[in-house]
Amino acid sequence: MAESVVPPAVSPAQPGIAPIPVRAILPWAVFFGVLMLVLLYFVGAEQGATSLISGETVHEWVHDGRHLLGFPCH
Ligand SMILES: [Zn+2]
Numbered sequence: 605m606a607e608s609v610v611p612p613a614v615s616p617a618q619p620g621i622a623p624i625p626v627r628a629i630l631p632w633a634v635f636f637g638v639l640m641l642v643l644l645y646f647v648g649a650e651q652g653a654t655s656l657i658s659g660e661t662v663h664e665w666v667h668d669g670r671h672l673l674g675f676p677c678h
Pocket of ligand 1: 670
């Protein structure tokens with residue numbers, strides 16, 4: 605008589621994953637969207653006439669990001 609040494613695959617009972625309602629996600633999505641737009645502004649347009657902060661400090665901090673994203677630089 606052949607016996608199997610491998611135990612039968614019994615998956616442990618998994619609790620149900622509760623869906624997250626859109627109303628709970630929407631404020632966070634808007635917040636991070638605005639945050640990303642501000643970041644995109646500082647990477648892409650924070651220099652010259654549109655500069656909010658005088659000097660080249662912000663430009664130097666995000667200089668590699670500008671090149672990575674293809675913004676005109678120098
Ligand atoms: Zn550059």
